[in-house]
Amino acid sequence: MRKSSLVIILIASLALSACNTVRGLGQDLESVANAGDEVI
Numbered sequence: 154m155r156k157s158s159l160v161i162i163l164i165a166s167l168a169l170s171a172c173n174t175v176r177g178l179g180q181d182l183e184s185v186a187n188a189g190d191e192v193i
């Protein structure tokens with residue numbers, strides 16, 4: 154029981170960190186696109 158709980162917590166934390174990474178990547182791409190629009 155304790156081992157399975159640890160595995161579930163580990164998977165959940167990895168999933169949440171992946172969401173934050175993807176969100177950050179999207180924000181970075183958006184800022185690059187905005188900077189490109191300002192140059193043009």
